[in-house]
Amino acid sequence: AKDPVRVLVTGAAGQIGYALVPMIARGIMLGADQPVILHMLDIPPAAEALNGVKMELVDAAFPLLKGVVATTDAVEACTGVNVAVMVGGFPRKEGMERKDVMSKNVSIYKSQASALEKHAAANCKVLVVANPANTNALILKEFAPSIPEKNITCLTRLDHNRALGQISERLNVQVSDVKNVIIWGNHSSTQYPDVNHASVKTPAGEKPVRELVADDEWLNSEFITTVQQRGAAIIKARKFSSALSAASSACDHIRDWVLGTPEGTWVSMGVYSDGSYNVPSGLIYSFPVTCKNGEWSIVQGLSIDELSRKKLDLTAQELSEEKALAYSCLS
Ligand code: NAI
Numbered sequence: 001a002k003d004p005v006r007v008l009v010t011g012a013a014g015q016i017g018y019a020l021v022p023m024i025a026r027g028i029m030l031g032a033d034q035p036v037i038l039h040m041l042d043i044p045p046a047a048e049a050l051n052g053v054k055m056e057l058v059d060a061a062f063p064l065l066k067g068v069v070a071t072t073d074a075v076e077a078c079t080g081v082n083v084a085v086m087v088g089g090f091p092r093k094e095g096m097e098r099k100d101v102m103s104k105n106v107s108i109y110k111s112q113a114s115a116l117e118k119h120a121a122a123n124c125k126v127l128v129v130a131n132p133a134n135t136n137a138l139i140l141k142e143f144a145p146s147i148p149e150k151n152i153t154c155l156t157r158l159d160h161n162r163a164l165g166q167i168s169e170r171l172n173v174q175v176s177d178v179k180n181v182i183i184w185g186n187h188s189s190t191q192y193p194d195v196n197h198a199s200v201k202t203p204a205g206e207k208p209v210r211e212l213v214a215d216d217e218w219l220n221s222e223f224i225t226t227v228q229q230r231g232a233a234i235i236k237a238r239k240f241s242s243a244l245s246a247a248s249s250a251c252d253h254i255r256d257w258v259l260g261t262p263e264g265t266w267v268s269m270g271v272y273s274d275g276s277y278n279v280p281s282g283l284i285y286s287f288p289v290t291c292k293n294g295e296w297s298i299v300q301g302l303s304i305d306e307l308s309r310k311k312l313d314l315t316a317q318e319l320s321e322e323k324a325l326a327y328s329c330l331s
Helices: 013-025 044-059 073-076 098-119 133-142 159-169 209-213 216-228 231-239 246-261 306-330
Strands: 005-010 036-041 064-069 081-088 125-128 153-154 182-184 192-194 199-202 205-208 267-272 284-292 295-298
Touching: 005 013, 005 073, 005 295, 013 036, 013 044, 013 246, 036 044, 036 133, 073 081, 081 098, 081 199, 081 246, 098 133, 098 306, 125 133, 125 246, 125 267, 133 267, 133 284, 133 306, 153 284, 159 182, 159 209, 159 216, 159 246, 159 267, 182 267, 182 306, 192 295, 192 306, 199 209, 205 209, 205 246, 209 216, 209 284, 216 231, 246 284, 267 295, 284 306
Parallel strands: 005 036, 005 081, 036 064, 081 125, 125 153
Antiparallel strands: 153 267, 182 192, 182 284, 199 205, 267 284, 284 295
16 A cells, blocks of 8 residues: 655635645545545634534545644644645735735745745645745745755646636537646736647547637637636635635646646646746746656747737736735845
8 A cells, every 4th residue: 555645735724725625635636546644734713613624524534534634833734744735825805905915925935935844755745826826936935945946836727727618618528628728927817828739639630729719809808818817707706716626726736746747738837937938037937837757847849929928928027026026025
């Protein structure tokens, strides 16, 4: 039998946490033959709720779940973890300035970076979900210098999956037959959902999405804004932000990273930019990646047309500004 993998979920008493921990305990993140030990962190005001989640995990009698650590102590939570899913953060509340929210999250991610760096297992893989996801991941990277930068990522897989979902609905095809959309840039409304290299499996072979949809006007405007604004549409409908889709996409992100992407398929991940596609290096930016042997690599050589170039640059610009704002909170 395999040794259990220790998976940390921060903010585990929150809505995404509540959807995510049963998925992990069921084997959806790491595979149906991989035992897990869940580490759950939240803050003292949520300690009682966190304990309730622990009680439900016990009650669900998951065969793969070999242990649960539920704590408000970051060091205890981070000790020995192989995978860290960072969902905890400070949400923007009405009337708050952007800088105030950034400042709260910078201090959270700075201190959790240190706890992970000192106490996590070697080669721990980190996924930041909490917003501003890209910049929180960047702060975590800066304050955990001994964790390889390749191990620190942020979630844009939800946006990627939303793009697949929109194409599947538009063409009335199975979502599993659509592949290779790309989310470029920030997990925010400046992200660029790109279908220029996406394709659909049809009885007549693989066809480009551009050819099947044929309506460039829809692809270049409504499709893009629908994906960019989907988070807001969910809040409007549900009065709460996306949780089951965020949790499911976080599982997809880690599963593909650890177990690999299928041949001929790429996914979107927020990763530390190496300057590919002329995206400034030193930002956590969403790129198309393939994964093999537990490592991602950015898909190279895709053609970028003029409209796309502008959109790649615009979202990079926003990330540079967020980075500057985050740094101004440090001093
Ligand atoms: P929530 O408010 O229900 O849960 C957040 C939890 O984090 C709370 O239990 C809170 O007590 C905890 N928390 C706060 N500070 C903490 C700290 N320092 N350490 C540990 N835990 C802490 O929020 P929800 O809906 O679960 O969303 C979580 C985050 O995920 C938000 O920042 C949200 O904006 C983000 N998000 C990101 C998505 C993505 O695609 N990247 C998609 C959806 C949400």
